[in-house]
Amino acid sequence: MSSTSQKHRNFVAEPMGDKLVTELAGIGPVLGGRLQDKGFDKAYVVLGQFLILKKDKEMFVDWLKDTILANSKQASDCHQCLSDWCDSFL
Amino acid sequence: MASNQLSDEELREELSTFGPKVGPITDSTRDIYMKRLHNLRAGHLNTAKKGQVNVQRPSRKLIGFSSDESDRETATGAVETRTRSKSRKLGKPISAAASVPRQANPSTSNLARVSIGKKTLHDVNNSTGSGNRYTRSRTVSSKTNSSTPWQNNHQNNTPAKDVEFDSSDSEGEGRKRTPERSNNASFSVNPRARTTTNLNQTFTRNSLPTNRRVQSELTPSPRSSTPLGEASSSTFSSSGHNSVDASPNLGLYKRRLEKLDAELQLQKEFKSDNPVQRSYMTYMSWVIVLLTAAFFLLLGMLYLSGVKQRIVLFGDPDTQKLQADNLLLCGKLSTLEGIAYENCYTEAEAQKALKYVDVLSKKLSQEAGDYRCKGDYTGTGSLTKETALDYLQDALGEKSFLETSDTLDIAMHLAAVNQHWGIRLKNRRGAPTDSMSSVTWLESVYPTMPLLCRIWRSIQLILNRVFLLLLDILKTHYDNCQTNKDLKPYLAIPHVRDMLIPHNQRQAANRVWLKAVSFLSENESRVRVEVQPIAGEDFTVWRWLPACGNSVGSSNSKVWQGSAFENQQKMVNYCPTPCLKIRNMFDKDIEHGSDWRVTVQDAILEKCADNHDIVHIAVDTSSVEGCVYMKCSSHAAAGKAYHALHGWWFDGKLVTVKYLRLERYHERFPDARCAVTPLQPSNDKRASLSVPFYKSTLEIT
Numbered sequence: 001m002s003s004t005s006q007k008h009r010n011f012v013a014e015p016m017g018d019k020l021v022t023e024l025a026g027i028g029p030v031l032g033g034r035l036q037d038k039g040f041d042k043a044y045v046v047l048g049q050f051l052i053l054k055k056d057k058e059m060f061v062d063w064l065k066d067t068i069l070a071n072s073k074q075a076s077d078c079h080q081c082l083s084d085w086c087d088s089f090l
Numbered sequence: 091m092a093s094n095q096l097s098d099e100e101l102r103e104e105l106s107t108f109g110p111k112v113g114p115i116t117d118s119t120r121d122i123y124m125k126r127l128h129n130l131r132a133g134h135l136n137t138a139k140k141g142q143v144n145v146q147r148p149s150r151k152l153i154g155f156s157s158d159e160s161d162r163e164t165a166t167g168a169v170e171t172r173t174r175s176k177s178r179k180l181g182k183p184i185s186a187a188a189s190v191p192r193q194a195n196p197s198t199s200n201l202a203r204v205s206i207g208k209k210t211l212h213d214v215n216n217s218t219g220s221g222n223r224y225t226r227s228r229t230v231s232s233k234t235n236s237s238t239p240w241q242n243n244h245q246n247n248t249p250a251k252d253v254e255f256d257s258s259d260s261e262g263e264g265r266k267r268t269p270e271r272s273n274n275a276s277f278s279v280n281p282r283a284r285t286t287t288n289l290n291q292t293f294t295r296n297s298l299p300t301n302r303r304v305q306s307e308l309t310p311s312p313r314s315s316t317p318l319g320e321a322s323s324s325t326f327s328s329s330g331h332n333s334v335d336a337s338p339n340l341g342l343y344k345r346r347l348e349k350l351d352a353e354l355q356l357q358k359e360f361k362s363d364n365p366v367q368r369s370y371m372t373y374m375s376w377v378i379v380l381l382t383a384a385f386f387l388l389l390g391m392l393y394l395s396g397v398k399q400r401i402v403l404f405g406d407p408d409t410q411k412l413q414a415d416n417l418l419l420c421g422k423l424s425t426l427e428g429i430a431y432e433n434c435y436t437e438a439e440a441q442k443a444l445k446y447v448d449v450l451s452k453k454l455s456q457e458a459g460d461y462r463c464k465g466d467y468t469g470t471g472s473l474t475k476e477t478a479l480d481y482l483q484d485a486l487g488e489k490s491f492l493e494t495s496d497t498l499d500i501a502m503h504l505a506a507v508n509q510h511w512g513i514r515l516k517n518r519r520g521a522p523t524d525s526m527s528s529v530t531w532l533e534s535v536y537p538t539m540p541l542l543c544r545i546w547r548s549i550q551l552i553l554n555r556v557f558l559l560l561l562d563i564l565k566t567h568y569d570n571c572q573t574n575k576d577l578k579p580y581l582a583i584p585h586v587r588d589m590l591i592p593h594n595q596r597q598a599a600n601r602v603w604l605k606a607v608s609f610l611s612e613n614e615s616r617v618r619v620e621v622q623p624i625a626g627e628d629f630t631v632w633r634w635l636p637a638c639g640n641s642v643g644s645s646n647s648k649v650w651q652g653s654a655f656e657n658q659q660k661m662v663n664y665c666p667t668p669c670l671k672i673r674n675m676f677d678k679d680i681e682h683g684s685d686w687r688v689t690v691q692d693a694i695l696e697k698c699a700d701n702h703d704i705v706h707i708a709v710d711t712s713s714v715e716g717c718v719y720m721k722c723s724s725h726a727a728a729g730k731a732y733h734a735l736h737g738w739w740f741d742g743k744l745v746t747v748k749y750l751r752l753e754r755y756h757e758r759f760p761d762a763r764c765a766v767t768p769l770q771p772s773n774d775k776r777a778s779l780s781v782p783f784y785k786s787t788l789e790i791t
Binding site: 049053059 | 114116118119122125126
């Protein structure tokens with residue numbers, strides 16, 4: 001049974017284009033703001049980071065936690081979202 | 091940044107030694123990889139604590155430095171921070187400068203040692219979080235070891251700024267390596283380190299208030315309690331410079347640690363309690379079960395003992411019993427019951443007789459019980475007078491036969507009078523008697539049957555009742571069938587069960603039901619077990635066989651009872667041959683009477699009455715399937731006969747027809763070759779069509 005959120009499904013449904021980071025699953029306004037402060041203003045930048053970390057879940061989650069103080073669920077949701085997107089479009 | 095590049099490569103090397111794939115090390119990933127290296131080194135200890143450490147990160151991260159300022163808990167203490175800060179501040183030049191002295195510096199070995207120590211410290215700290223640095227005493231010794239060379243080193247260093255710088259840089263470089271891999275916990279050190287501008291004295295740095303706060307003294311003594319501010323300049327070795335940022339953060343950590351510890355403690359206690367509780371609970375449940383079992387056992391024993399007591403009571407020669415037992419004592423003539431006695435016995439005799447009665451009653455009860463319960467008991471459940479005499483002599487050791495005989499007479503007389511003893515005197519024919527002379531049998535009314543015996547007897551009683559009910563049901567159903575020919579004359583076993591046992595009792599009576607079924611199929615000859623299709627599904631059914639098949643009603647069993655196929659007339663078959671083999675017309679095992687063959691033939695002919703082309707019919711009496719062979723004069727006639735016969739119920743059997751090859755038919759029945767005259771039924775009664783049937787099931791309603 002798929003336990004993905006609506007946000008996840010929306011993001012994975014189409015190429016991300018110029019979507020903002022807040023459209024990533026698990027990233028809300030607060031976390032999105034923090035990401036933007038760090039310079040990750042668009043979803044593709046986070047995608048870049050995700051790819052740099054070789055799509056490794058642990059690494060990416062750690063990075064998210066370290067960078068923007070996401071909790072485990074948010075980070076893993078974001079990772080799952082990006083991973084699914086890559087499966088479809090990459 | 092050159093320093094970062096070097097650290098990149100080193101980081102990559104270090105990481106690759108652990109096996110996992112190493113991605114690009116960029117600004118954003120360096121921290122992660124350093125942390126990962128730390129974890130890999132520390133054996134992935136307690137990654138949960140990392141989260142705590144990460145909380146400190148933000149302030150550090152905001153600085154934006156990718157180089158890891160993580161826990162410099164090495165013994166270097168303030169020097170490290172200074173060097174680190176310095177290196178950070180200077181950036182590339184430092185790295186360049188550091189690289190040179192690193193190679194040239196003979197203290198690299200020390201550095202290595204120190205770095206190792208630091209690494210362990212780092213690992214320790216990183217794994218457990220900064221808060222735990224206080225509690226880890228493992229690496230204290232290593233720290234001290236490492237610190238001393240460092241100290242020596244340090245002291246060896248000229249106080250010159252540059253040299254210090256270099257050496258410290260180099261050392262810091264080494265240290266930086268390890269801290270890079272450790273947590274980035276010391277980012278907050280930066281601001282404070284920056285504020286410390288005096289780099290001249292390493293020792294005094296410790297005394298700096300700001301540094302003091304930054305450094306956490308890792309004393310050999312329990313670190314858990316060392317407060318932040320204790321900067322011991324002298325205890326350089328022990329000062330494990332934990333890059334704890336701010337006192338509030340440290341306090342937070344400590345509190346969190348304490349909470350965790352408390353939780354662990356609680357969990358441990360809980361676990362230790364749990365088995366106790368769990369065992370207690372299971373123990374309680376077992377106790378309850380045992381109590382109920384014991385209670386019921388007690389009840390059973392009471393019941394049994396009570397039954398026994400009754401028998402014992404009668405033989406008990408208590409004085410109080412004497413009130414109930416009429417011993418015909420001479421002293422109490424006719425006062426007890428107002429009856430004149432022929433004899434009266436002395437008390438001694440009475441007592442003896444009583445003893446006899448006691449023994450006798452027991453024996454007689456035993457006999458009666460055995461007679462009823464034991465399957466192969468050959469006795470009759472009662473003792474003759476002679477056997478009773480012999481038994482009494484053996485049991486009581488009486489020497490004199492005459493005496494025993496007399497006493498036995500007395501006992502019997504008393505027994506006759508005292509009916510409640512339960513000993514019945516019977517004469518030769520088995521009827522109860524009162525006169526002493528004709529007593530031949532003694533029987534006890536209270537047979538001692540073991541409990542099992544009683545249970546078995548009750549079950550048998552129930553089963554017998556069930557069988558009777560079953561038979562009744564079958565009979566009624568058969569009667570119904572006689573009147574209503576549409577019902578098949580058999581009954582599915584489940585239907586019978588449903589009719590017999592109401593719904594709520596079905597589960598409980600299942601065992602009894604199964605026994606009844608098996609009994610019926612084995613023992614009851616009037617009911618036959620078959621497999622018949624009902625509404626398309628095969629059921630094991632019981633068929634009630636009429637006991638007398640030779641009655642007038644025998645012919646009514648051989649009737650055409652309806653068609654199984656609808657719209658048969660519509661089917662136009664191609665008839666390949668003029669010969670038919672008709673199956674299931676009869677059952678050769680149960681056919682009785684001398685002319686059933688003719689009956690069958692007539693039935694077929696009557697069924698095909700409009701078909702005047704049947705020239706030969708042969709009933710194969712030896713066939714198991716009840717086959718009848720038929721030859722028609724033409725193919726079309728055979729087709730008509732086929733329609734008239736195939737799929738029709740006859741005598742409760744579904745008749746099937748198939749075509750035969752003419753040659754085979756002629757081989758089998760040579761006289762059919764020349765048969766040309768159409769056959770007619772032997773009589774005009776049309777017996778097989780006497781009962782109205784329906785051409786199709788649609789007409790039933």
